[in-house]
Every structure is written in C-alpha cells, then in structure tokens.
Amino acid sequence: MTLDIPTAPFAAAPHPTLAAVTERIVQRSGATRAAYLARVDAASATGPARGRLGCANLAHGFAASEPVEKAALRGRTKPNLAIVTSYNDMLSAHQPYGAYPPVLKDAVIRAGGIAQVAGGVPAMCDGITQGRDGMQLSLFSRDVIAMSTAIALSHDMFDAALMLGVCDKIVPGLLIGALSFGHLPTVFVPAGPMESGLPNKEKARVRQQFAEGKVGREELLEAESASYHSRGTCTFYGTANSNQLIMEVLGLHLPGSSFVNPGTPLREALTRAAAAQAVAISPQHGATVRIADVVDEKAVVNACVALLASGGSTNHTLHLVAIARAAGIMLTWQDLSDLAAVVPLLARIYPNGSADVNHFHAAGGIGFLVRTLLSAGLLHDDVRTIAGPGLSRYATEPRLREGAAGTEVTWEPGTETSLDTGVLRPTTDPFSPDGGLRMLSGPLGTAVIKTSAVAPEHQVVTAPAVVFDDQDDFLEAFGRGDLDGRDLVAVLRYQGPAANGMPELHKLTPSLGVLQDRGQQVAIVTDGRMSGASGKVPAAIHVTPEAAVGGPLARVRDGDVVTVDAVSGTLTVDAPDLDTRAATGRPLTDEEWSGTGRELFAAFRAVVGPADAGASVFTAHTNPHLPTEATVVRA
Structure with a gap:
C-alpha cells in the first residue's frame, strides 16, 4: 500500500559528488552487499515462518494471547507484527513508549493484522552516565541492543516489525538488529521531543x-x-535527535513524524498510522517493503547528507558506518568527508546555534530540509521508503482531519520557504558552504572534527600538548589552575573502544570552554568520543588507530607541539622521533576495568573493531589482545 502523500517534480539530477560517492560505495560494497541480499532473499522465500512451526512451538508462541488472537495466529492470512521496545520510565525520551503497545496493537488490528510485544532492549542515557564508570558501557550497549533485537525477532513468528526507540545507541542498535532480519518490513516509531x-x-x-x-x-x-x-527527547541537537532526523530521511519513519511532541493528538495519530502502515507493507497485503531494500546505498548516502546539512552528531561517524555494514554496505569516513565538502550547512540548532529542535521543526523542519536538498541534487529521490517510492514524499507535513473513521492523518506539501532563516535556510543561502564535519589525517592518525559550532578563528590551533590518560586528571589539572594562561592541545588518550569502551567525554566541555573564553587557544585530541552535541572548542575525536592498540597517541609527550587544522584537514605533531619512541601510559587492565558491570563486557573490549569501522564487535578481529601487565609508564 502507498500512503496518499503528495510528491513533486522538484528533485534535481544528482550532484556530481553525490553521484560519484554513491557509485564508489556501490562498487566497494559489491561482494558484501550481494552476500547480504542473498541471505535476505533466502529468508524472504520461505514466507511467514509461523506457518512452519511445530504445533508445540506455535502453542508456546500464542499461549498468553486472547482467544481471538490465537485464532488469528493459527492462520496465515493476517500478518503478525513484532513490537520491539526500548521503554523505560527513567529516560524522558523513552517514557512515552510505556503507553504505546496497546495503541499499536489496536491500530494493527483495525488495519487487518495482529501484534505481539516480541521483546525489550536496554536503553541507557549518556546524559546520566557522563563522567561515570557506566559511560564506558554506552557504546557497547549499541551492539547489545542489536543482539537483543535479533533475539526478539528470532522466534520466527513475525511478518513485519515496529521498532520503538529514540536515543543515542538505541536507534542504531535497533536498526542493526532489524537489518539482520532484512526480509521483514520494519517501521520505526518515534516518540517526539519534550517542549x-x-x-x-x-x-x-x-x-x-x-x-x-x-x-x-x-x-x-x-x-x-x-x-x-518533561517527557520526550532532550531538545538540543545531539545524537538522539540526529537519530530521528536520519531515520526519517532513510525512509523508516512516516514523513514529518520525528519532531511532533508527546501527548498531542497528532503524535497519537502518527503512532497509529505507523502501525497501520507496517501492516500495509507486510507480505500478506501484497506490497512487501523489506527493510533490506529501504536501507540501500542511496539511502545511506542520503542519511550522510542529512546529517551533514543539519550539523548533526559526530557519534554518527561511528553509527552510520556500523549501520551500513549491517546491510552489507561499506561506508567510510572519506565518503563522509567528501560529501561534507559539497553539502552546505542549512540548520543552526544548539550547539550550532541558539534554537532547539522544536524551533527547527516550526521553521519547516525535515520536510523543508529534504525539499531544498532534493532541489539542489544533494539527495537521491529514487529510493524506497515505508511511505512509498520517492524521497520527495518526505518534503511534506502531516495534518489531522476528520474522516469517515474519525480523526486521521493526512499529508500536505511542506513549506517551500523557511519560516525562520535564523534556524533553517535553503541551499541557495546556507549558513556555511560545507557541512561542518571533516576528516583529519596525519602522523597522529585519522580523526573526525565537527566544525559547525567552531568559530573560524579557532579552526586551526597549534600549541604544546598536555597529555592525560584519564578525564579526571584533566579536570583536576583545570581545578588547580595548571592549564591557565597558556595555549594548549589536551591529548586525552586510552579512551578508544579497545581501551575502555570509548566513553563520551562531554564532561570536559565546560572547562575547555572556560579556557577558550579566557583568550587561550585550546583544542582537544582524543581517541575517545565527545558528545553528539560537541560545541565551540575544536575536538579531533575518534582518533584511530587508538592508543590502546599501539596508535601514535601512545607516544605523544607533554610539550610536543600539536596542530589541529580543520581547514586543511590535518592532524600533525612536531616530533620527528615519534615513530621510534616508546609508548607511555597504558589502558586499564581487565582487573582495573571492572565494577559497574564492566567486567561483563571484557570480551567486547578484547575484540571490538576500530572507530573508522564503526567501533563494533560485529566488525572485529582487527585488534590485538590488550596488555594485562600492571606496569605504568607515565608521559
């Protein structure tokens, strides 16, 4: 079924760089994408799995269901939808999901299907764990969520799926897990931002x-x-809201649904419409839209462009790579960097401006962003989506109307002009000619830097290194005044995925901002992560290879002059003997990396892949075993 959503012939021919990057991804991914699709085709060919379950298996599968549901599950005519939820009532963004299953089930039944809550996935909040030991589990939780999603779907009872998730690692994990069941039509259902x-x-x-x-x-x-x-997603433009924008541009949300506030009539109507659409694109309704076919090379490029144009989260330089690989697509940081050179920055949302996502949505939001990027040839229109063919369907806005069955959602063409050019602009009048995300390379390795919130006078910093192996050591030095009155590049190492799970280091942001505001030239270089809302201080992050596996950061010493150059895209150090030096410092041993559940993740830490491959245990086998000796050599 195709929703009654207007399309318009405003999409221009693909920009040459967009076309070139897409083509090289297709070529690079030939073997892996073909192997992935072959697995998906094999699963698709078998049809609804519950029809082949043994009687005892099927009886277990519907034992707790009501009689009418049991009757439906015995047969094959009605699609059975899996609901996979990240509900908990501690996270404001996920608290609304507690009320979703009954609403979704009712909407599915009305649409001619049936639904079961197939499972739950963990959902932790980086905002709560900042600077705490629990943050060291945050990135690993993405892969746990992916595996939990696969477990929920593994019962082979389902013909389509509904994914409930919003925040940082949760949505990428749900998507990676869903792609492992690529034959299933899958709809992601947002909950919306708080006011x-x-x-x-x-x-x-x-x-x-x-x-x-x-x-x-x-x-x-x-x-x-x-x-x-209150309830809802935090309103700054970090990883959670970047997730929502990306899911919509990937074609996995209903158009215009990402940033509608919880508790509103439109929010509930969109939730019901998402459930009905999942039924409509299921095999039993004859218009199967597999998630494997939605998330293809063009869709991945579209997601990259949307991230860049909106000034989105640096965490997606990890997540998009990992998501793409889950679909057999080999995306690289160089692809992102090349796209960033031609994709203009079109949004100013905090920390890249003063507005929040509610202001962005009111100014025209994702619909206007899609329209203006399509008009400039910077998005692929010829993609599949859960709403029907063509990304131009997403240049629309949902509205409520009274129909024969009561209040329902309809879609109208979105605004052709921004309603607030201080927040959102067209490609013809951007805030910046490039997307504000660059790759840096040099003798210290490869890194990414977000420049959209960094003032031009701070985009090149050359200063002596001050080396730290723990963020608390940096904060203590700041508190003592040791960093006052001098330019510096804080080198914070042993913070990568193999060292300690790659925690966010957002706790450092206020102190770094204070030093910069005092007139000091300041930057940070780290193999860890900053926040998805990285701000005004230049941060060369995700440095790979990381120090824990012998990367050059392990050999940097206090006083080495480091240059972070976001203009030329280089990350250099004035240390001719760098390659011959002995490493100093070390990651924590397994014995030291324990408590707060960390010991349970020792296997992840030992095999996790590098940052530029998504920092995932699913693309592992590249890191040597971590050192376990207790000897410490200080810089």
Missing part, C-alpha cells in the same frame, strides 16, 4: 559558571532541571 525549556545558551552559561566556581550545585541543578523538564 522547549531553559534556552540552551543559558544552560551552557551556567555550566561554565559552575566549572569556574561562580555558582554552586543548587544553581546548576536548577538550570539543568529547567532544561530537561
């Missing part, structure tokens, strides 16, 4: 004042509570 609270600039100001000791914990907590104040 706007304390302006993000004011929140950042109070954080910096706290770092300087100018306000206390009560004032800081009051500001944070006014920012994160």
Whole structure:
C-alpha cells in the first residue's frame, strides 16, 4: 500500500559528488552487499515462518494471547507484527513508549493484522552516565541492543516489525538488529521531543559558571532541571535527535513524524498510522517493503547528507558506518568527508546555534530540509521508503482531519520557504558552504572534527600538548589552575573502544570552554568520543588507530607541539622521533576495568573493531589482545 502523500517534480539530477560517492560505495560494497541480499532473499522465500512451526512451538508462541488472537495466529492470512521496545520510565525520551503497545496493537488490528510485544532492549542515557564508570558501557550497549533485537525477532513468528526507540545507541542498535532480519518490513516509531525549556545558551552559561566556581550545585541543578523538564527527547541537537532526523530521511519513519511532541493528538495519530502502515507493507497485503531494500546505498548516502546539512552528531561517524555494514554496505569516513565538502550547512540548532529542535521543526523542519536538498541534487529521490517510492514524499507535513473513521492523518506539501532563516535556510543561502564535519589525517592518525559550532578563528590551533590518560586528571589539572594562561592541545588518550569502551567525554566541555573564553587557544585530541552535541572548542575525536592498540597517541609527550587544522584537514605533531619512541601510559587492565558491570563486557573490549569501522564487535578481529601487565609508564 502507498500512503496518499503528495510528491513533486522538484528533485534535481544528482550532484556530481553525490553521484560519484554513491557509485564508489556501490562498487566497494559489491561482494558484501550481494552476500547480504542473498541471505535476505533466502529468508524472504520461505514466507511467514509461523506457518512452519511445530504445533508445540506455535502453542508456546500464542499461549498468553486472547482467544481471538490465537485464532488469528493459527492462520496465515493476517500478518503478525513484532513490537520491539526500548521503554523505560527513567529516560524522558523513552517514557512515552510505556503507553504505546496497546495503541499499536489496536491500530494493527483495525488495519487487518495482529501484534505481539516480541521483546525489550536496554536503553541507557549518556546524559546520566557522563563522567561515570557506566559511560564506558554506552557504546557497547549499541551492539547489545542489536543482539537483543535479533533475539526478539528470532522466534520466527513475525511478518513485519515496529521498532520503538529514540536515543543515542538505541536507534542504531535497533536498526542493526532489524537489518539482520532484512526480509521483514520494519517501521520505526518515534516518540517526539519534550517542549522547549531553559534556552540552551543559558544552560551552557551556567555550566561554565559552575566549572569556574561562580555558582554552586543548587544553581546548576536548577538550570539543568529547567532544561530537561518533561517527557520526550532532550531538545538540543545531539545524537538522539540526529537519530530521528536520519531515520526519517532513510525512509523508516512516516514523513514529518520525528519532531511532533508527546501527548498531542497528532503524535497519537502518527503512532497509529505507523502501525497501520507496517501492516500495509507486510507480505500478506501484497506490497512487501523489506527493510533490506529501504536501507540501500542511496539511502545511506542520503542519511550522510542529512546529517551533514543539519550539523548533526559526530557519534554518527561511528553509527552510520556500523549501520551500513549491517546491510552489507561499506561506508567510510572519506565518503563522509567528501560529501561534507559539497553539502552546505542549512540548520543552526544548539550547539550550532541558539534554537532547539522544536524551533527547527516550526521553521519547516525535515520536510523543508529534504525539499531544498532534493532541489539542489544533494539527495537521491529514487529510493524506497515505508511511505512509498520517492524521497520527495518526505518534503511534506502531516495534518489531522476528520474522516469517515474519525480523526486521521493526512499529508500536505511542506513549506517551500523557511519560516525562520535564523534556524533553517535553503541551499541557495546556507549558513556555511560545507557541512561542518571533516576528516583529519596525519602522523597522529585519522580523526573526525565537527566544525559547525567552531568559530573560524579557532579552526586551526597549534600549541604544546598536555597529555592525560584519564578525564579526571584533566579536570583536576583545570581545578588547580595548571592549564591557565597558556595555549594548549589536551591529548586525552586510552579512551578508544579497545581501551575502555570509548566513553563520551562531554564532561570536559565546560572547562575547555572556560579556557577558550579566557583568550587561550585550546583544542582537544582524543581517541575517545565527545558528545553528539560537541560545541565551540575544536575536538579531533575518534582518533584511530587508538592508543590502546599501539596508535601514535601512545607516544605523544607533554610539550610536543600539536596542530589541529580543520581547514586543511590535518592532524600533525612536531616530533620527528615519534615513530621510534616508546609508548607511555597504558589502558586499564581487565582487573582495573571492572565494577559497574564492566567486567561483563571484557570480551567486547578484547575484540571490538576500530572507530573508522564503526567501533563494533560485529566488525572485529582487527585488534590485538590488550596488555594485562600492571606496569605504568607515565608521559
């Protein structure tokens, strides 16, 4: 079934760089994509799996169901949809999902199907675990979520799926897991952002004042509570909201559904419409739209472009690579970097501006972004989506109307002009001619840097290195005043996936911002992650190879002059003997990397792949065993 969503002939021919990058991804991925699709085809050819289950198997599968549901599950005429949920009531973004299963089940039944909650996946919050040991499990949780999704779908009871997730590692994990069942039509169902609270600039100001000791914990907590104040996604443009934008541009959300607030009539109507559409694209309804066919090379490139044009999360330089590989597609950082050179920055959403995602949505949101990028030839229109063929369907806006069956969703053409050019602009009048994300390379390795929030005068920093092996050591040095009054490049190493799970280092952002605001030239170079909302201080992140596996960062010493050059795309150090030096410092041993559940993830740490391959245990076998000796050599 194709939804009644208008399309328009405004898509231009693909930009030469878009076409070239897409073609080389297709060529590079020939063997892996073919192997993936062969597995999907084999699964598709077998039809609804529950029809082949043994009687005892099937009886177990519907034992808890109501009689009418049992009757439906005995037969093959009605599609059975799996609901995989990341609900918990601690995370504001995921709390709304507690009420979703009954709503979804009712909508599925009305559409001619049946649904079961197939399983749940963990959902942790980087905002809660910042600077804590639990943050070291955050990136690994993505792969756990992927495996949990596969377990939920493994019962072979299902003809389509509904995925409920919003935040940082949850959506990439759900998508990677769903792609392992690529023969199933799959719809992602968003929950929407909370309404706007304390302006993000004011929140950042109070954080910096706290770092300087100018306000206390009560004032800081009051500001944070006014920012994160209700149900829904946090409203800044970090990884969670980047997830939502990417899912929509991939064609896995219904058009215009990502940033509708929870608890509104339109939100519930879109949730019901998503369930009905999953039924409509199931095999029993004769219009199967497999997730394997939605997430193809062109769709992956579209997701990259949307991320770049919106100034999205640096975490997606990891997640998009891992997601693509789950579909047999070999995306690289160089692909992202080359696209960034021609994709203009079209949005200013905090930390790249003062607006939040509610302001972005009101200005025209994803619909306008898709329209203007298609008009410039910077997106592929000829893709499959859960809403029907063609990405131009996503240049629309959902509206409520009264129909024969009551209130329902309809889609209208979206605005052709931005309603706030301080937040969202067309490709003809961008905030910047490039997408604000670059790859850096040089003798220190390969890294990525987000420049969309970095002022031009800070995009090239040359200064002596100050080396740290733990973020707490940096914060202690800042507190003592050791970093005052001098330019510096903070080199924070042994923070990569093999070292300690690659935690976000966002806790450092206020202190670095204070130093920069005092007139110091400051940058950070790390094999770890900063926040998906990385801001005004230049940060060369995800450096690979990481220090824990012998990367050059392990041989950098205090005083080495490091240059972070976001203009030329280089990451250099003035140390002619770098290659012959002995490494200093070390990652934690397995004995030290324990507590808060970390010991349970020792196997992940030992086999995780490098950052530029997605930092995933599914693309492992590249890292040597970590050192276990207790000897420490300090820089």
